[in-house]
Amino acid sequence: MTGRPQFVYVAGAHGAVVVDNAFNHAGRTLDYHHLPRVTFTSPSIAAAGLTDAQAEEAGYDCECRVLPLEHVPRAIVNHDTRGLxxxxxxxxxxxxxxxxxxxxxxxxxxxxxxxxxxxxxTVQEMGELWCPYLTMAETLKLAAQTFTRDVSKLSCCAA
Incomplete structure (x- = not known):
């Protein structure tokens, strides 16, 4: 046991680092700051980075936005707007x-x-990037745009 999160992808990364360090004297370490966490429920729960409580505890002045899936075209088409x-x-x-x-x-x-x-x-950069329409990945772009606009008033293809 390494004392780190017990995910398959973490174990795989640990193995690669151990081999590289043992045989190539690479001195590699792993950065866990952005480690994704997923719970496969219905709907699924996933996170990466800090919660607002963790950010504030670390001394950051944070700002948050929540986008309900009722504003996400792919979720509407899927007839499953449960979530955010x-x-x-x-x-x-x-x-x-x-x-x-x-x-x-x-x-x-x-x-x-x-x-x-x-x-x-930044969320401004995220909101300006290309993202294929009618995908769940677009959810992040739309959530980023909530910092500067009302996404409920956007058309399907609005940037």
Missing amino acids: VKLVTERDTGRLMGAHVLAEGAGDVIATAVYALHHHM
Whole structure:
């Protein structure tokens, strides 16, 4: 036991680091700050990064937005608007600090948030990126846009 989260992908990463360090003297370590967490319920629950409570405890002034799935075109088409997305940002910079998804396919959606967290993206940047229409991944883009606009008034293809 490593004392780290017990996910298959964490064990795989540990194995790769151990081998690289043992045979190549690489001195590698792992960064767990953006580790995705998924619970496969119905709907699924997924998260990456900090919660607002963790951000505040760490001394950040955070701002959050919650987007109910009733505003997500893919969820509407799927006839399953149970759930939401919550984004946690640093108030002054708009930098994403955490993402939390309750939705069918939440594990797939959170993968996009991991990349945004790793690259220190702001919600403004996330809201301006390309995202295929009528996918659950679009949920993150829409949630990011809630920081600057009312997404309930957007048309299907509005940027």
